[in-house]
Amino acid sequence: xxxxxxxxxxxxxxxxxxxxxxxxxxxxxxxxxxxxxxxxxxxxxxxxxxxxxxxxxxxxxxxxxxxxxxxxxxxxxxxxxxxxxxxxxxxxxxxxxxxxxxxxxxxxxxxxxxxxxxxxxxxxxxxxxxxxxxxxxxxxxxxxxxxxxxxxxxxxxxxxxxxxxxxxxxxxxxxxxxxxxxxxxxxxxxxxxxxxxxxxxxxxxxxxxxxxxxxxxxxxxxxxxxxxxxxxxxxxxxxxxxxxxxxxxxxxxxxxxxxxxxxxxxxxxxxxxxxxxxxxxxxxxxxxxxxxxxxxxxxxxxxxxxxxxxxxxxxxxxxxxxxxxxxxxxxxxxxxxxxxxxxxxxxxxxxxxxxxxxxxxxxxxxxxxxxxxxxxxxxxxxxxxxxxxxxxxxxxxxxxxxxxx
Amino acid sequence: xxxxxxxxxxxxxxxxxxxxxxxxxxxxxxxxxxxxxxxxxxxxxxxxxxxxxxxxxxxxxxxxxxxxxxxxxxxxxxxxxxxxxxxxxxxxxxxxxxxxxxxxxxxxxxxxxxxxxxxxxxxxxxxxxxxxxxxxxxxxxxxxxxxxxxxxxxxxxxxxxxxxxxxxxxxxxxxxxxxxxxxxxxxxxxxxxxxxxxxxxxxxxxxxxxxxxxxxxxxxxxxxxxxxxxxxxxxxxxxxxxxxxxxxxxxxxxxxxxxxxxxxxxxxxxxxxxxxxxxxxxxxxxxxxxxxxxxxxxxxxxxxxxxxxxxxxxxxxxxxxxxxxxxxxxxxxxxxxxxxxxxxxxxxxxxxxxxxxxxxxxxxxxxxxxxxxxxxxxxxxxxxxx
Numbered sequence: 001x002x003x004x005x006x007x008x009x010x011x012x013x014x015x016x017x018x019x020x021x022x023x024x025x026x027x028x029x030x031x032x033x034x035x036x037x038x039x040x041x042x043x044x045x046x047x048x049x050x051x052x053x054x055x056x057x058x059x060x061x062x063x064x065x066x067x068x069x070x071x072x073x074x075x076x077x078x079x080x081x082x083x084x085x086x087x088x089x090x091x092x093x094x095x096x097x098x099x100x101x102x103x104x105x106x107x108x109x110x111x112x113x114x115x116x117x118x119x120x121x122x123x124x125x126x127x128x129x130x131x132x133x134x135x136x137x138x139x140x141x142x143x144x145x146x147x148x149x150x151x152x153x154x155x156x157x158x159x160x161x162x163x164x165x166x167x168x169x170x171x172x173x174x175x176x177x178x179x180x181x182x183x184x185x186x187x188x189x190x191x192x193x194x195x196x197x198x199x200x201x202x203x204x205x206x207x208x209x210x211x212x213x214x215x216x217x218x219x220x221x222x223x224x225x226x227x228x229x230x231x232x233x234x235x236x237x238x239x240x241x242x243x244x245x246x247x248x249x250x251x252x253x254x255x256x257x258x259x260x261x262x263x264x265x266x267x268x269x270x271x272x273x274x275x276x277x278x279x280x281x282x283x284x285x286x287x288x289x290x291x292x293x294x295x296x297x298x299x300x301x302x303x304x305x306x307x308x309x310x311x312x313x314x315x316x317x318x319x320x321x322x323x324x325x326x327x328x329x330x331x332x333x334x335x336x337x338x339x340x341x342x343x344x345x346x347x348x349x350x351x352x353x354x355x356x357x358x359x360x361x362x363x364x365x366x367x368x369x370x371x372x373x374x375x376x377x378x379x380x381x382x383x384x385x386x387x388x389x390x391x392x393x394x395x396x397x398x399x400x401x402x403x404x405x
Numbered sequence: 406x407x408x409x410x411x412x413x414x415x416x417x418x419x420x421x422x423x424x425x426x427x428x429x430x431x432x433x434x435x436x437x438x439x440x441x442x443x444x445x446x447x448x449x450x451x452x453x454x455x456x457x458x459x460x461x462x463x464x465x466x467x468x469x470x471x472x473x474x475x476x477x478x479x480x481x482x483x484x485x486x487x488x489x490x491x492x493x494x495x496x497x498x499x500x501x502x503x504x505x506x507x508x509x510x511x512x513x514x515x516x517x518x519x520x521x522x523x524x525x526x527x528x529x530x531x532x533x534x535x536x537x538x539x540x541x542x543x544x545x546x547x548x549x550x551x552x553x554x555x556x557x558x559x560x561x562x563x564x565x566x567x568x569x570x571x572x573x574x575x576x577x578x579x580x581x582x583x584x585x586x587x588x589x590x591x592x593x594x595x596x597x598x599x600x601x602x603x604x605x606x607x608x609x610x611x612x613x614x615x616x617x618x619x620x621x622x623x624x625x626x627x628x629x630x631x632x633x634x635x636x637x638x639x640x641x642x643x644x645x646x647x648x649x650x651x652x653x654x655x656x657x658x659x660x661x662x663x664x665x666x667x668x669x670x671x672x673x674x675x676x677x678x679x680x681x682x683x684x685x686x687x688x689x690x691x692x693x694x695x696x697x698x699x700x701x702x703x704x705x706x707x708x709x710x711x712x713x714x715x716x717x718x719x720x721x722x723x724x725x726x727x728x729x730x731x732x733x734x735x736x737x738x739x740x741x742x743x744x745x746x747x748x749x750x751x752x753x754x755x756x757x758x759x760x761x762x763x764x765x766x767x768x769x770x771x772x773x774x775x776x777x778x779x780x781x782x783x784x785x786x787x788x789x790x791x
Contacts, residue, residue, distance in 0.1 A: 218444055329621070335465045339451075395448035404424045404449070405456050405652050 001098060003059040004080035007162060008050040008066065011073035011170050019176070024050075027071045027173040033235035034069050034389060038062060063166060068233050068331075070199050071176075072168030076151075078160045083117060085127070088159055092128045092150055093135040095163045105142035106132065112154040124152060169199070174234030177201025180283040180313070181240075181276040183268065184208050186223040186343045189287030189316055191230055191333035192324050196315035197285045198234045205279065206230075206237055206387075207272050209244040214348075219341035221393040228391035229333050236388055242271055243381040247374050252348050254368040261353040262362050263369075265295050265304045270371070271378050273308035278379070283311040289324065290317050299356040306359060339394075407722045407767045411607075412554055412583060412700055412758035418609040418654060425611055425650040436643050437632065450643055453652035460659050461594065463618055469635045470648055473615040474582040476628075477602025478505035478548075480639070481578045481617060484625030485546045485600075486513050492574065493543030495519045499531050499560070500743035501553050506580055507739070519543075525743050528695065529558035536568055546576040551584030551593050555727040555740040555756060556689040557700030559589060566597035576600060576623065582607055586658040586761075587697050588666035599623045605647065609760075610654035614647035658761075665761035670698035672759055675768035676775075677701055683779055685786055687750055689741065699760065702727065704753035705779065707786030713755050713778065720774045725756050 010027065028045030035041055035052070041062070042053035052062060059077050066075055079095065081087045096106055110124040119127065128150075129141060153160040177200050184190045184206040194204055208223045224239055231237045247267050255263050272284055288296045295304065305312055316324055328334035392398060408416065417425075428449065434442035436450045451465070458465045471477045486496065496513065498506055500522040510520045521539045523531040531549070540547075547569060549560050562579060569577050578600040581593045586608055593601060600623065605614040619625065619638075631640030658665075673692070680686050680703055689702040705713060710726035717724055727738035741751035757771070 216439065216444075329464075338466070395452060397445060397448055398452055401449050401452045401649075404427055404649055405453060405656065 001077075001079060001095060003077040004054055005078045005160065006052040006054065006059065006062060006066065006075055007078055007160075008052065008075045008168070009073045010049070011071050011168065011172070020047075023071065023173055023176050026175045027069075030069055030071070030173050030175065030235050031066065034065055034232060035062065036389075065232070066168070067166060068169055069173075070169050070171035070201065070233060071173035073170065074165050074168050076162040076165050078162040080158045080160055083114075083154070083159055085119065088124075088152065088161070089128060089131040091161055092152065093132050095161055096132050096139065096148055096150060097136050099148055099163065100136055100139060102138060104138075104148060105140045105146040106148040106150060107141060107143055107146045108132070108150050108152060110152045110154070114154050114156050117154045124154070128152065169233070171199035172201030174198045174201060175203045177203070178283075179203045179205070179279075179281040180285055181205050181207050181272055181279070181281050182285045183272055183287070184223055184227065185287070186219060186226060186337065186341070187287070188328050188334065188337040189289060189292075189324055191226050191287075191337060192327045192331070193285055193287035193315045194230045195233060195327065195331050195333075197313065198230070202283075202285070203234065204230075204237060204285065205275075205281065206239045207242060207275055208239065209242045209268055209271075210343075211243075211245040211248055214245065214248065215342055218339075218394065219343050221396075222336060222339055222341050223343075224385065224387060224393040225391075226333055226336050227387045228389060228393065229331070229336060231387055231389040231391070233331070236386055239385045239387045240275060241383045241385070242275075242378050244268070244378065247369075247378060248348050250369050250374065255365050257350045258352070258354045259357060259362060259365045260348055260350045261295055262300065262303050262357040263366055264348065265300075266307050266362065266366060267371070267374065269304055269312070270307045271375055273310050274375055274379050275382065276310055283313055284308070285313045285315065287316055288314045289319050289321075292321065294353040294355045297355050299358075300354075303357040303359050303362045306362070336394075407763075407770060409722060409724045409757045409759060409763065409767075409771065411760040411763075412756065413725055414606050414612075415609045415760055417606070417611055417650075418657060420657065421609055421611070421650045421654045424653045425646045428646040428649045432645065432649075436645065437634065446643075446645055449649055450645055453645075453649045456652045457616065457655055460655055461590070461618065463594070464621060466636070467618055467621055469617050469619055469639055470643060471602075471615045471617055471639060472613050472644070473606065474503075474580070474602055474604030475505040477582075477604070477615050477617045478503065478580055479509050480628050481576070481600040481602060481625060482506065482509045482513065482546065482548060483628055485576045485578075486516075486518055487626035488624050489545040489576070493541075493545040495521070495541050495543040496546045496548070497521045497523065497536070497539050497544060498548040499523045499525060499550065501525050501529055501555075501558070501740040502548070502550055503554055503580060503582065504739075506548055506550070525558075525740075527744055528691065529553050529556050529689075529740055529744050530695070531560060533561060533564045533568060536565060540568075540572060540575070544572070544575050546578060548578040548580065550580040550582075551589065552581075552587060552697040552700070553740055554583045554700075555738055555754075556702040557583075557697040558690075558740075559584075559592070559695055559697060562592040562598075563595050566595040569597050576625075578602070583697065583700070585655075586662055586665070587669075587699060588662060589697075590662075594618075600625070605651040605654065608654050608658045610651035611647045614644055614651045616651070666698050668761060669759045669763065672763050672765055672768045673698060673701050673757075675765055676757060676771055677703075679772040680775060685779070685783060687753075689744075689746070689754065699758055701757040701759075702754055704750050704755070705782060705786070706750055706753055708753055708782045710753055710755045712782075713753075716778050716781075717771075717774060722771055722774060725758070727751075727754050727756055 038057045040055040044051045108125045108128045110121040151162045182204045227239045434446040436447040576599045582604045599620045601618040606612045627638045687704045
């Protein structure tokens with residue numbers, strides 16, 4: 001079926017009273033940003049729905065992109081035809097036929113905006129229903145809960161037929177839930193946590209710690225590429241890279257082995273909090289899940305969380321690894337996450353980190369290093385990159401390779 | 406020269422060879438090395454994998470490189486047997502598989518596994534009822550070839566998939582060495598298949614390279630252990646020039662696949678419709694959707710297959726007796742034997758196997774030579790013509 005338009009129905013935002021306008025404006029903006037690769041589209045965000053006119057762009061590619069945008073309840077591709085009753089009939093039958101399986105039921109639901117059209121809604125329902133019955137053998141009419149509802153809208157500029165309803169990603173439009181900083185490592189968890197944060201409308205800035213030569217350029221590129229992947233769900237993301245080598249070396253030199261990990265994490269969180277505050281963002285997201293590794297016990301979380309009063313939000317806190325992997329696969333970050341480049345969380349890991357670090361000890365050991373000086377230096381050394389949806393960072397030679405392949 | 410033995414091997418495409426050459430000269434780092442040179446090789450390795458995954462509509466991590474079809478078949482069978490030995494010891498395959506499957510099964514049998522070979526009908530096709538009857542609580546694997554390498558039968562892959570939906574723990578393997586690029590990818594990449602094996606040199610890639618598809622979440626034990634390449638499932642330094650070359654060969658193969666399939670089918674029909682008129686000819690392949698477009702097997706009763714092969718060779722036309730693997734050992738075709746074709750006829754079988762470059766003019770030339778040879782040999786045949 002060659003579709004001409006996609007109709008997008010809003011999700012939860014319709015319940016949000018006076019904020020509605022902001023939601024719609026934001027969703028319109030997000031949709032435009034995620035569809036920027038398709039230059040011929042026409043996008044109109046109206047009070048009840050959003051319409052994407054395809055103008056020849058591939059409907060399946062646009063639908064795939066749209067179904068990942070938060071704030072969309074569902075979407076329906078529609079066919080625009082001329083206001084000619086025979087064409088309408090044939091198109092209606094063809095659309096029903098495409099979805100027909102044995103035992104399928106249907107109804108026709110007509111709306112008429114153009115009251116000068118030669119038939120009224122009842123006549124149209126009758127005529128089209130009769131035609132479909134005749135031309136799709138085995139189909140039956142059912143008024144309550146049919147399998148297929150074929151909507152026919154007689155508008156001033158043409159007739160629109162819609163039958164399929166494709167579920168959207170749900171959630172709230174990214175940007176309507178405020179702004180927060182995400183601690184992105186490059187593993188499996190943090191991209192999933194980012195996705196879930198964005199699902200509730202939060203706009204994220206990514207903070208990534210890197211430590212050359214302990215970590216490679218590839219590890220950095222991988223984190224950036226993951227950011228590009230995540231940006232497909234809510235538009236461009238600021239990627240903030242923080243130099244961490246000096247701090248790690250300092251900690252390794254001065255802090256007892258059992259507390260290496262705890263103190264490193266405290267420093268990371270402290271720096272992230274400083275960045276968050278300087279950017280006036282309202283919270284910090286992490287990919288931590290309770291009990292997964294030594295730094296993710298309640299005791300560890302308390303000892304690490306001690307350094308900031310900003311809310312530290314952990315969308316994965318009670319998820320199993322398998323559940324996390326399933327989401328990672330669904331959102332397309334899994335294959336990237338498992339690329340074997342070491343990140344700065346895995347270097348300088350002591351063979352036996354304390355799973356139950358004591359808060360007072362953590363505070364005391366930290367006095368062995370120049371906390372304020374190191375934080376200041378790291379924050380001054382940050383580098384910010386604006387990452388676009390699906391932007392590539394790994395494999396810079398991919399164009400050269402494409403010639404070979 | 407007319408090359409009609411493409412099921413034995415295909416000629417490497419010059420463009421594919423140039424990729425092999427360029428990668429060998431320029432990107433010879435080890436993908437496992439940490440330095441830039443290694444990273445470059447790693448980048449090409451993963452981009453090749455991604456291209457194959459995209460062409461087949463699967464994910465990157467579901468493609469694992471091997472040394473070819475034989476390794477892929479061995480790996481899936483023995484890897485499943487090792488991985489799932491605690492869950493059962495029974496494997497099912499068909500009576501018409503390639504020796505890479507058959508002999509691997511026989512080896513597993515010696516190790517104490519039980520194997521059921523499903524019989525085939527006169528078209529070389531298994532029956533779904535036989536499969537249903539063969540499944541046991543201890544069954545761990547069902548392996549079915551997509552396209553028979555000797556006569557071209559397409560097995561009922563979708564129907565097998567439907568049966569196995571009720572047996573979610575059984576590994577479903579398809580040997581697609583003869584099936585790729587032949588217009589049946591919907592059958593091969595069905596919604597139930599777990600493992601599929603492929604061989605590069607059957608589609609104009611170099612020798613010594615192939616890959617398997619392994620559905621995410623399905624586990625098989627490695628056969629080659631070592632440095633941990635291919636996600637620790639298949640060790641050995643990656644054959645990067647051949648991998649990149651194969652990725653390109655697959656792209657070329659699948660470009661305009663339907664047109665190429667139509668062309669091969671037309672060439673096959675031209676020959677089939679000609680030879681079937683001769684009284685001494687027995688056809689094994691058919692001219693319908695149940696058979697691959699590129700394989701035609703028939704016998705001139707009373708004349709040994711090798712004799713025909715050599716006679717055609719004198720006219721620079723290269724065909725084979727049934728499969729290349731068995732033809733030098735004077736073995737009777739295992740597929741024809743399983744179809745209960747009498748040995749007196751199956752020793753006369755010859756196979757014409759095509760690729761997308763063969764033409765109708767070549768088919769006409771084949772038919773012309775065929776007429777000549779038929780006249781010579783019918784006098785020598787001790788078969789009666791009625």
